[in-house]
Amino acid sequence: xxxxxxxxxxxxxxxxxxxxxxxxxxxxxxxxxxxxxxxxxxxxxxxxxxxxxxxxxxxxxxxxxxxxxxxxxxxxxxxxxxxxxxxxxxxxxxxxxxxxxxxxxxxxxxxxxxxxxxxxxxxxxxxxxxxxxxxxxxxxxxxxxxxxxxxxxxxxxxxxxxxxxxxxxxxxxxxxxxxxxxxxxxxxxxxxxxxxxxxxxxxxxxxxxxxxxxxxxxxxxxxxxxxxxxxxxxxxxxxxxxxxxxxxxxxxxxxxxxxxxxxxxxxxxxxxxxxxxxxxxxxxxxxxxxxxxxxxxxxxxxxxxxxxxxxxxxxxxxxxxxxxxxxxxxxxxxxxxxxxxxxxxxxxxxxxxxxxxxxxxxxxxxxxxxxxxxxxxxxxxxxxxxxxxxxxxxxxxxxxxxxxxxxxxxxxxxxx
Amino acid sequence: xxxxxxxxxxxxxxxxxxxxxxxxxxxxxxxxxxxxxxxxxxxxxxxxxxxxxxxxxxxxxxxxxxxxxxxxxxxxxxxxxxxxxxxxxxxxxxx
Numbered sequence: 116x117x118x119x120x121x122x123x124x125x126x127x128x129x130x131x132x133x134x135x136x137x138x139x140x141x142x143x144x145x146x147x148x149x150x151x152x153x154x155x156x157x158x159x160x161x162x163x164x165x166x167x168x169x170x171x172x173x174x175x176x177x178x179x180x181x182x183x184x185x186x187x188x189x190x191x192x193x194x195x196x197x198x199x200x201x202x203x204x205x206x207x208x209x210x211x212x213x214x215x216x217x218x219x220x221x222x223x224x225x226x227x228x229x230x231x232x233x234x235x236x237x238x239x240x241x242x243x244x245x246x247x248x249x250x251x252x253x254x255x256x257x258x259x260x261x262x263x264x265x266x267x268x269x270x271x272x273x274x275x276x277x278x279x280x281x282x283x284x285x286x287x288x289x290x291x292x293x294x295x296x297x298x299x300x301x302x303x304x305x306x307x308x309x310x311x312x313x314x315x316x317x318x319x320x321x322x323x324x325x326x327x328x329x330x331x332x333x334x335x336x337x338x339x340x341x342x343x344x345x346x347x348x349x350x351x352x353x354x355x356x357x358x359x360x361x362x363x364x365x366x367x368x369x370x371x372x373x374x375x376x377x378x379x380x381x382x383x384x385x386x387x388x389x390x391x392x393x394x395x396x397x398x399x400x401x402x403x404x405x406x407x408x409x410x411x412x413x414x415x416x417x418x419x420x421x422x423x424x425x426x427x428x429x430x431x432x433x434x435x436x437x438x439x440x441x442x443x444x445x446x447x448x449x450x451x452x453x454x455x456x457x458x459x460x461x462x463x464x465x466x467x468x469x470x471x472x473x474x475x476x477x478x479x480x481x482x483x484x485x486x487x488x489x490x491x492x493x494x495x496x497x498x499x500x501x502x503x504x505x506x507x508x509x510x511x512x513x514x515x516x517x518x519x520x521x522x523x524x525x526x527x528x529x530x531x
Numbered sequence: 532x533x534x535x536x537x538x539x540x541x542x543x544x545x546x547x548x549x550x551x552x553x554x555x556x557x558x559x560x561x562x563x564x565x566x567x568x569x570x571x572x573x574x575x576x577x578x579x580x581x582x583x584x585x586x587x588x589x590x591x592x593x594x595x596x597x598x599x600x601x602x603x604x605x606x607x608x609x610x611x612x613x614x615x616x617x618x619x620x621x622x623x624x625x626x
Binding site: 126137138139140141143144145240293298299302305306309310317318321354401403404406418420423503 | 536538539541543546549563566576577584585586587588590595597598613615617618
């Protein structure tokens with residue numbers, strides 16, 4: 116493909132070769148992949164994409180890899196669900212859920228970014244892959260490493276949900292549980308990455324890794340019949356996903372796949388860890404780091420590295436940001452499950468909770484074509500809802516016992 | 532003495548060393564002293580106005596100085612300081 120030109124510092128513009136580096140050595144600014152969009156534009160078309168593989172790799176022209184050996188060949192192309200029931204409940208004519216709870220292989224949007232990161236890491240000659248993670252990323256790195264025959268080190272905070280810990284161990288990577296929160300893990304890994312020649316997907320491979328999130332924008336537009344939505348609601352941890360969806364939409368215009376971007380970008384956080392939303396609501400373009408305290412652990416990044424850019428993207432799009440309480444997170448998870456049959460993890464509860472808030476405020480209007488990004492699977496965060504879902508009806512194995520519990524008429528109807 | 536951990540991007544200024552020692556009573560003073568012994572460090576860490584650059588994180592004994600007193604955070608003998616670049620991806624829409 117070779118559409119990558121260089122890595123370029125987002126702050127001062129200094130260029131670097133497309134190696135495993137992530138920080139400008141002059142000003143510490145983040146490095147970003149620079150593409151040759153003219154060349155991409157000549158080769159890309161809606162038809163070529165539609166004829167491509169049923170995965171993120173149908174958009175390989177816009178991803179920072181050389182190819183053609185793609186690892187993680189099944190990531191992406193998750194359903195865009197027309198959420199008629201939830202839409203009716205909220206009063207929206209055209210609501211969609213981008214359902215990454217069923218991403219392959221580890222049931223979160225991280226399968227996209229890891230597929231890109233591990234492909235690039237292999238291209239750069241690495242044999243060991245590593246990450247700092249709030250859980251989903253570690254699961255995905257561990258699974259992709261197993262399938263690709265790479266060694267893996269995954270670093271996680273000490274308080275993760277049981278399913279996210281088990282979801283690492285089963286693939287047998289080196290699981291390192293750090294006594295501290297994600298920000299502690301992140302700082303430690305930044306230091307470890309300087310000492311070992313490993314591919315840390317979200318540190319020295321980050322310029323490539325983060326680009327994988329753009330596929331959520333590409334797929335949404337393609338699945339809407341090459342339309343951009345009017346409104347999107349995106350959960351924010353580091354803020355990277357939001358900035359990359361915004362970038363992906365604009366790239367589609369740049370390479371001629373769509374005519375215009377009319378999308379308003381909305382960011383969602385949990386109250387117990389909302390440095391970005393808090394800054395937005397206060398009208399500031401910088402944020403103050405916080406100590407996270409929320410059940411939405413996958414979003415619990417108190418010092419969000421891309422917070423500044425997330426604020427910028429949201430402002431540019433004339434979108435909004437908001438936050439919800441832990442109780443509203445649980446209600447959001449239940450609402451999505453009970454209206455659309457989709458069981459999201461806590462981050463999904465944050466997204467649905469904030470969506471509901473933005474509709475109530477009138478920020479999102481009835482006729483707006485709206486897409487909510489649900490990025491992880493509820494089976495991984497059962498602790499969050501276990502006390503909020505009731506118990507099964509326990510009966511004796513007899514017809515009498517059943518009918519005493521359920522006053523069901525002979526021809527249907529009735530509840531316990 | 533204060534132990535200062537140096538991130539990879541700054542090591543060209545420290546002859547490749549990942550850890551150096553400094554004498555200082557505050558972060559601000561530490562930066563000045565590091566700059567005296569390793570010229571150029573201050574420009575990398577601070578912008579034209581002297582404030583720490585947006586993507587520079589400094590930790591004293593594992594605590595982010597933003598939760599302490601920023602550049603005025605005081606230091607004492609035996610403290611360990613880490614200088615760590617923030618891990619942002621960034622996103623440019625001027626495509």
